[in-house]
Amino acid sequence: MQQDAIIIGGGFAGLSAAYILGRARRHVTIIDSGTPRNRFAAHAHGVLGHDGKSGAAILAEARAQLSAYPTVTFLRGEADSAEGTLDDFDVRTDSGEVVATRRILLASGVEDRLPDIPGLQERWGQTALHCPYCHGYEIGGGPIGVIATQPMSAHQAAVVADWGDVTLFTNGMPEPDEATLDLLAQRSVRLQPGTVIAIDGAPDAPAQVRLANGTSVEVKALFIAPELHIRGTLAQDLGCALDDSPAGKIIATNAMKATTVAGVFAAGDNARAFGNITLSSADGVMAGLGVHQSLMFPVAHS
Ligand SMILES: Cc1cc2nc3c(=O)[nH]c(=O)nc-3n(C[C@H](O)[C@H](O)[C@H](O)COP(=O)(O)OP(=O)(O)OC[C@H]3O[C@@H](n4cnc5c(N)ncnc54)[C@H](O)[C@@H]3O)c2cc1C
Numbered sequence: 550m551q552q553d554a555i556i557i558g559g560g561f562a563g564l565s566a567a568y569i570l571g572r573a574r575r576h577v578t579i580i581d582s583g584t585p586r587n588r589f590a591a592h593a594h595g596v597l598g599h600d601g602k603s604g605a606a607i608l609a610e611a612r613a614q615l616s617a618y619p620t621v622t623f624l625r626g627e628a629d630s631a632e633g634t635l636d637d638f639d640v641r642t643d644s645g646e647v648v649a650t651r652r653i654l655l656a657s658g659v660e661d662r663l664p665d666i667p668g669l670q671e672r673w674g675q676t677a678l679h680c681p682y683c684h685g686y687e688i689g690g691g692p693i694g695v696i697a698t699q700p701m702s703a704h705q706a707a708v709v710a711d712w713g714d715v716t717l718f719t720n721g722m723p724e725p726d727e728a729t730l731d732l733l734a735q736r737s738v739r740l741q742p743g744t745v746i747a748i749d750g751a752p753d754a755p756a757q758v759r760l761a762n763g764t765s766v767e768v769k770a771l772f773i774a775p776e777l778h779i780r781g782t783l784a785q786d787l788g789c790a791l792d793d794s795p796a797g798k799i800i801a802t803n804a805m806k807a808t809t810v811a812g813v814f815a816a817g818d819n820a821r822a823f824g825n826i827t828l829s830s831a832d833g834v835m836a837g838l839g840v841h842q843s844l845m846f847p848v849a850h851s
Pocket of ligand 1: 558560581583584585586587593596628656673674684780816
């Protein structure tokens with residue numbers, strides 16, 4: 550049976566959109582491969598009413614609630630390809646199933662690519678973190694490292710200084726300009742030049758940041774800005790335009806989260822410069838409204 554909408558990605562954005570469409574009694578299938586971006590962290594923070602719960606628990610509760618809506622269907626797996634035009638799309642899954650749909654919502658999130666430093670990936674989400682607003686409080690102060698990956702890392706270090714005593718590992722980045730050095734001094738951020746060659750120690754224990762000159766600096770936790778990449782190629786395959794953001798490419802959308810391709814919407818981290826659970830959920834709500842109203846007024850929102 551043709552669906553009103555297929556949501557690719559059952560994370561925070563996708564499930565938020567599913568509430569809107571399911572409650573509008575629209576037929577919606579959510580295809581989800583079950584690997585949300587925050588799966589590396591044991592707890593999620595700063596989410597209204599859910600502070601400290603695991604991201605997996607929040608999503609499981611949402612799936613259970615959505616299962617009560619008779620027009621909502623879940624398909625576990627990966628959407629491999631999508632093709633078609635407004636009112637007539639086909640989405641194929643990795644198990645070979647093809648689902649026909651009038652609208653597509655890309656809510657498949659982003660992938661964090663970390664620099665290739667031994668010991669870093671294992672710590673991701675535990676003691677190597679992307680966002681102090683999500684996980685800075687739990688560090689409880691003390692020595693914190695920021696590993697530079699881009700010029701904005703100096704600003705990240707200045708911000709993180711509200712959560713502890715910060716060392717900025719420049720890791721081969723050029724010396725910051727005078728204004729940035731002043732800012733770092735005001736924020737009591739220490740600069741540690743040299744190349745970081747490894748992070749030693751157990752992933753849930755303080756990190757020994759090993760430098761090429763043989764010295765090691767111990768910190769309780771590390772912050773790092775990873776490269777963000779839109780997951781998969783479905784947006785590009787469907788012909789959606791991308792925008793540049795400070796964090797990397799994102800899918801271009803209008804206020805109703807419609808992409809540049811009629812009938813295709815995008816929501817969550819893949820369509821915004823800075824994402825968290827609440828912002829992605831809000832985008833999902835907006836996309837749900839956009840999808841729903843486009844089923845009645847296709848020209849207005851596509
Ligand atoms: C380590 C870490 C910790 C974080 N902690 C917090 C926190 O404490 N608080 C907070 O507010 N934010 C936190 N975030 C940010 C938060 O995880 C993201 O902003 C949020 O998950 C984005 O939601 P989303 O729905 O856009 O994408 P995701 O949650 O990443 O969901 C995307 C879903 O799409 C699925 N998918 C991808 N491709 C396909 C495909 N082709 N077919 C089918 N399914 C597919 C994935 O399996 C996944 O389930 C954290 C991020 C990281 C990296």
